[in-house]
Amino acid sequence: MVGASLAGWNAATTLRREGFDGELTLVGAETEPPYDRPPLSKAFLATGEEAKVALGGVADSEALAITWRLGRRAVRLRLGDRVVDLDDGTEVAFDGLVLTGGAEVRTLPSLPVGNGVHVLRTVADARELRADLDRRNGPVLVVGAGFIGAEVAATCRQAGREVVLVEAAEVPLERAVGTEIGAVCASLHREHGVDVRLGTAVVGRDSSGAVRLDDGTTVDAAVVVVGVGVAPSTRWLEGSGLLLEDGVVCDATGLAAAGVVAAGDIARWPNELFFGDSMRVEHWDNAIDMGAFVARRLLAGTDWDPRAVFAPVPWFWSDQYDRKMQMAGRSTGFDRMEVAGGTLEERRFVALYRRQGRLIAAFGMNRPRHVVQCRSLIARRCPWEEARELAAAWT
Amino acid sequence: MVWRVVVDMDLCESNAVCMAVLPEVFEVRDDDLLYVLNETPPDSDRAKAEEAVARCPKQAITIVEA
Numbered sequence: 163m164v165g166a167s168l169a170g171w172n173a174a175t176t177l178r179r180e181g182f183d184g185e186l187t188l189v190g191a192e193t194e195p196p197y198d199r200p201p202l203s204k205a206f207l208a209t210g211e212e213a214k215v216a217l218g219g220v221a222d223s224e225a226l227a228i229t230w231r232l233g234r235r236a237v238r239l240r241l242g243d244r245v246v247d248l249d250d251g252t253e254v255a256f257d258g259l260v261l262t263g264g265a266e267v268r269t270l271p272s273l274p275v276g277n278g279v280h281v282l283r284t285v286a287d288a289r290e291l292r293a294d295l296d297r298r299n300g301p302v303l304v305v306g307a308g309f310i311g312a313e314v315a316a317t318c319r320q321a322g323r324e325v326v327l328v329e330a331a332e333v334p335l336e337r338a339v340g341t342e343i344g345a346v347c348a349s350l351h352r353e354h355g356v357d358v359r360l361g362t363a364v365v366g367r368d369s370s371g372a373v374r375l376d377d378g379t380t381v382d383a384a385v386v387v388v389g390v391g392v393a394p395s396t397r398w399l400e401g402s403g404l405l406l407e408d409g410v411v412c413d414a415t416g417l418a419a420a421g422v423v424a425a426g427d428i429a430r431w432p433n434e435l436f437f438g439d440s441m442r443v444e445h446w447d448n449a450i451d452m453g454a455f456v457a458r459r460l461l462a463g464t465d466w467d468p469r470a471v472f473a474p475v476p477w478f479w480s481d482q483y484d485r486k487m488q489m490a491g492r493s494t495g496f497d498r499m500e501v502a503g504g505t506l507e508e509r510r511f512v513a514l515y516r517r518q519g520r521l522i523a524a525f526g527m528n529r530p531r532h533v534v535q536c537r538s539l540i541a542r543r544c545p546w547e548e549a550r551e552l553a554a555a556w557t
Numbered sequence: 558m559v560w561r562v563v564v565d566m567d568l569c570e571s572n573a574v575c576m577a578v579l580p581e582v583f584e585v586r587d588d589d590l591l592y593v594l595n596e597t598p599p600d601s602d603r604a605k606a607e608e609a610v611a612r613c614p615k616q617a618i619t620i621v622e623a
Binding site: 198217218450479531534 | 577611614616
């Protein structure tokens, strides 16, 4: 297994639970055993408590008989030889390979990391950011108003920091939630006193540390956090024979090649529930779900029923200020959006998205119960009109 | 073997994932709070309860053997 991540951990525990009693080697580029990433931009960033990122069961995993190869990078896959080469010159032979190596954080050439500029992907990144926030007083500049950037902005604002949030797009999160809801998300930050600059890009940084923006202004930030997304960690797989297209391309069951499966941020597969759209899902919940699924898929080998496809309703949450945002499904290609269960102005609502006459996604703000209900509706391909009628009763 | 479902309400943030997995036991109501409807579910719910434990974003649910 390459990738000591949440997906890797769930694949490993599933392999053992399903009775696999062979050798199990788990290679991880980070020196830490698998941990929980969502708190890195929220509770861990706010408190620094290491317990916040502990993943249940990892600390006492002896019974799983995992051979850990942590702090080691896989550098080459020799598919024909069934061997993975590691960066210390050793090799790991395998009968089955699980790819759960996740993604790497993107950076901006105009803002090199270091000297107060941070990214946030790993627990090591989070520790450095926290230490720097403690060390350097003054405004925090967050570049990128995606969910990670938005959470960092909210956490810093709640800690009493001045925050400037810069986003290159005119509306944040447009691809995920559409323009109308994206605008609500931006307003939320303004209401909490964040200086939000949309349609604004970073030009560079002066020697004094001030960040120059393309609207001609500069931001004299003590700490800068770049949150402009991630890219799947597939460089080491180039030339291996696996198909790579913004991720490891798998079939609808998570199989990338005979005896090779992938799960989590690194995996791309056609989700039959969403019209067969090719998907790569970076959510916490998908890492758990797909990690477990592909472990069973790998063990079954040629006995697997090809009709048993991985077709989940993606789901994620984001906590910002006193708002809980959750999304079920995928809004890609939606042709209509309607608000139920409240209003945008109240900041308490569910936005429903339609595609081809079906409910395909729901984004909720402080509406956990209804987002979960929508998730079930999406899973059973609920017709739009039926979903609307059900939602009309949500007051 | 008797077992119980225990939710740490200080950790719970009402994400309602558990409700999707096992609605007979977990219910998030309109007040956005989680209610445990049955602390001692039947053994037939055990696998679902374990899934709820694994899928809770806050790791707020535990199964206690009693």
